[in-house]
Amino acid sequence: MSQWLEQVIDGAALDDYLAPVRQQALTQLKNDGWPKRRNESWINTPLTPVEKRNVAIATQADSVPVPNIDNLNALDIVFVDGVLVTQINTLDVPEGMAITSLNVDDAATQQAIASVFGQVKPTRHLFGRVNDALCQHGVFINVADGAKVTKPIRIVNLATKNVDAHTRVLVKLGNASSAVIIEQGSGDTDSLTTAFAEYDIADDAHLEHYRFAMFTGSAKQLGGSHFMLHDRSTLNSTLVGYGSELSRLDVDMHHAGEFANAKMNAIYLLAEGELFDLHSTIEHAMPNGTTEENARGIVGDKARAVFNGRIHIHRDAQKTLAELNNRNLLLSRRGVINTKPELEIYADDVRCAHGATVAEIEGEALYYMLTRGVPRSKALVMLNFGFIQELINDMPNAAIRDWLLPVLSERFAHMEVK
Amino acid sequence: MLSIKNLHASVEEKIIIKGLNLEVKPGEVHAIMGPNGAGKSTLGYVLSGRDGYEVSEGEVTLNGKDLLDLEVEERAREGLFLAFQYPVEIPGVSNMEFMKESVNAMREQRGEDPLTAAEFLKKAKDACKQVQLPLDFLKRGVNEGFSGGEKKRNEIMQMILLEPKLCILDESDSGLDVDALQVVADGVNSQRDGERSFIVVTHYQRLLDYIKPDFVHILADGKIVKSGDASLALEVEKSGYAFLGKAYEEAEA
Secondary structure: OOHHHHHHHHHOOOOOOOHHHHHHHHHHHHHHOOOOOOOHHHOOOOOHHHHOOOOOOOOOOOOOOOOOOOOOOOEEEEEEOOEEOOOHHHOOOOOOEEEEEOOOOOHHHHHHHHOOOOOOOOOOOHHHHHHHHHOOEEEEEEEOOOOEOOOOEEEEEEOOOOOEEEEEEEEEEOOOOEEEEEEEEEEOOOEEEEEEEEEEEOOOOEEEEEEEEEEOOOEEEEEEEEEEEOOOOEEEEEEEEEOEOOEEEEEEEEEOOOOOEEEEEEEEEEOOOOEEEEEEEEEEOOOOOEEEEEEEEEEOOOOEEEEEEEEEEOOOOOOOEEEEEEEEEEOOOOOEEEEEEEEEEOOOOOEEEEEEEEEOOOHHHHHHHHOOOOOHHHHHHHHHHHHHHHHHHOOOOHHHHHHHHHHHHHHHHOOOOO | OEEEEEEEEEEOOEEEEEEEEEEEOOOOEEEEEOOOOOOHHHHHHHHHOOOOEEEEEEEEEEOOEEHHHOOHHHHHHOOEEEEOOOOOOEEEEEHHHHHHHHHHHHHHHOOOOOOOHHHHHHHHHHHHHHOOOOHHHHOOEEOOOOOHHHHHHHHHHHHHHHOOOEEEEEOOOOOOOHHHHHHHHHHHHHOOOOOOEEEEEEOOOHHHHHOOOOEEEEEEOOEEEEEEOHHHHHHHHHHHHHHHOHHHHHHHO
16 A cells, blocks of 8 residues: 555545445545556556655645637636636536536535446546545536537646645536537646546537646646447547656546447657556447547657557447557657557457557658758658647647647657657 | 769668769750669669668769758758659648748748748649649648659649759659650640759650650669660660660679
């Protein structure tokens, strides 16, 4: 058991309406303890930066400037160091949508929250359990049946000081509704953020989702986005990850209904010495589901990317179409990529494909561009950014595309090729 | 314009060019013909500065500058253009974006201001029209999914935009039908202005019906073994490379 986990368990309070889930999480944390060095889930992602931490929770936080996304007319909900600083009741919430803090007294709302809290996210995630046990700040977004909410809701986590931040986002999309949700996080100081989000997407509903996990430096982030897809529901998700001392996202997409369609694009850009770990699990429990996942990343000098993409097709999930692809570009011989696409198929009438590639700088294409006089540094960005840019261009929201493209190309332009 | 003296070059320690001499003056068109494996493509790669192509002996100057001393992109900015036999596909980088960077790199070299997006677009559209490439090719990934003929026309389109001083066309005719060949040749001929020089590398005489050379050189076993005027190409067409006798046998060996 690590010092940090002991303090987590000691500090948990079981006095609110979420106590049953918190209790279950605590029991699992106690029983399973801290992952051993050879634990499959953490084998390439050392937890040493957390092990010896002291638990510290902020009780209040100041408003700090929130990174802007130009021309995106979104409704912002902001957490600073784990504290919800947005006054939810003052928000101009779009019609058909209700947003509440997790700290509510109203029994009906509590019941609605409890129907999502810990119900979409699988219980196996270590830091998901910690978040279950400790999170005090979070929001619940409820979209009414048939409501098509086009205004994006942006949830921002900012790490500004050395505390542990545990925040939660719960989203319930009613039948045939739609919403656009952006989860965004950043910070570079010594800190730890566990930000978990659960999405319950009802029949015929559509979720457009983004997660920008831009923690760097000594900011440790351990979070996840988890989706439950019911009949004919659709998900279009884009993840963007920077690396830090320790940065890990767990994603689960669970096809609980038939004819659901999940699409996920993930991008990671790791500068020198950074670590980013994406574990995704797609459960096809029901027939006729479709999943397409593309994870692409660029790994700089002495940086490490870990990708684990699992597709599990249950016996009854006939006629599933599932594709998973991971492409990597190494900028240096000292960069590391641990990629592991996994297919586990128990149905006999499915179409599945998975693959992973690791490339180095494309000599022939680079040469071709140089013969046209393009400066070497520019050619490198244009060439090697192309496969990332494809995923940026694939994002449905133009304002987000226009914001992200220069942000990511700038980050890449400063990464050294060795 | 271009002066090559006693050039020796190798790839992966295999010597391919074995003492090649060539003088190209402004405005001239030189055709280089030869059997497969003679080193025709290698010459283009060596002159452009491709990695892995080592020059062990000889010198090359372009307008008096030591070409071999320059990086690939510097050679291009000095006015050297290589039209590839197999143009490279670059998915994710649009033709437009690529050419805009190229054209502006050339302009910077000449001390000119970069083109605005609108100015560039106009030039690019004109160049596309000249080689009969549909305008949406500008938006597509560089050569991505282009047919063989479209790739070759895209090369000529780039050449028109970049306004080089010396163009090396590496088998720009291969894989083209007669109509496409005509388009490529028209594109090239439109760029002949009495100053710009061309080296046309080809296996067949056919292209030279469309692009009239001032000189024809036969390259065999890494050397120019015979030079003449356009009639030399016809001779090759009639009797093949066998008339070269010993040199040809060496190349085949």
